[in-house]
Amino acid sequence: MQFVIASHNQAKIKELQQIFRIYNNEIIPYTDLLPKKKFPPEGNRSYEENASDKAIFISELLPDKLVIADDSGLLLTARPEILGVRTARDLTNYPTPHQYAQHIIRLVQGKDRTFIMQTSIACAHQGKIIKVADGILKGRIARTERGINGEGFSRILIPCGLTKTLAQMTFEECYPYLTRARAAEKLIGFLKENHDQRQTKVNNHPREN
Numbered sequence: 505m506q507f508v509i510a511s512h513n514q515a516k517i518k519e520l521q522q523i524f525r526i527y528n529n530e531i532i533p534y535t536d537l538l539p540k541k542k543f544p545p546e547g548n549r550s551y552e553e554n555a556s557d558k559a560i561f562i563s564e565l566l567p568d569k570l571v572i573a574d575d576s577g578l579l580l581t582a583r584p585e586i587l588g589v590r591t592a593r594d595l596t597n598y599p600t601p602h603q604y605a606q607h608i609i610r611l612v613q614g615k616d617r618t619f620i621m622q623t624s625i626a627c628a629h630q631g632k633i634i635k636v637a638d639g640i641l642k643g644r645i646a647r648t649e650r651g652i653n654g655e656g657f658s659r660i661l662i663p664c665g666l667t668k669t670l671a672q673m674t675f676e677e678c679y680p681y682l683t684r685a686r687a688a689e690k691l692i693g694f695l696k697e698n699h700d701q702r703q704t705k706v707n708n709h710p711r712e713n
């Protein structure tokens with residue numbers, strides 16, 4: 505299957521292309537098909553709603569395509585009033601991955617270091633949402649940035665029960681912990697199941713001419 509992604513974040517596009525390729529699916533940025541647009545402003549309610557708003561917005565412009573959009577965020581137990589669905593907006597003053605990783609380390613210094621990271625991926629067709637899938641990772645924030653296989657969050661997130669950060673693992677090792685991979689797997693599974701069910705119906709009720 506081919507998907508069009510509603511995103512301006514190059515790191516996100518690259519990671520999702522890598523994940524979707526594992527399932528033989530292709531992702532192309534919407535900017536390959538349309539001039540760059542301004543997305544609707546993100547709300548404060550949920551990742552699902554923010555991802556859906558972006559997917560619907562581009563789907564209305566490309567109704568025949570399967571359009572996906574992702575909203576991700578990091579919730580710190582020690583600072584529940586910030587980040588979460590506002591992560592991208594709360595980190596605008598820390599533009600480089602090193603700057604925002606250091607900021608997060610400072611936010612939990614001497615406090616509870618546990619976090620919940622979430623990704624929601626919405627998929628739209630003809631301007632309507634057909635599925636929103638979530639991927640969640642729980643763990644604790646490292647005391648210093650560690651690892652070279654990734655930057656930013658990857659260098660400070662230690663999954664529950666482990667001692668290594670995501671960036672200290674190979675792609676194969678960290679894949680099961682990636683919130684985007686967890687959400688993508690559910691979305692692709694749902695689309696495949698629906699497609700298979702439609703095929704079975706067509707095969708069981710061949711059109712009479």
Ligand SMILES: O=P(O)(O)OP(=O)(O)OP(=O)(O)OC[C@H]1O[C@@H](n2cnc3c(O)ncnc32)[C@H](O)[C@@H]1O
Pocket residue numbers: 510511512513516574575576577578591592593595656657658
């Ligand atoms: O809306 P688009 O254009 O897709 O891009 P965005 O950067 O605004 O994307 P989000 O609203 O999903 O915000 C995700 C935030 O999480 C940050 N982030 C950093 N590392 C991440 C990772 O490994 N996985 C998911 N999000 C990450 C990212 O920099 C953003 O601040």
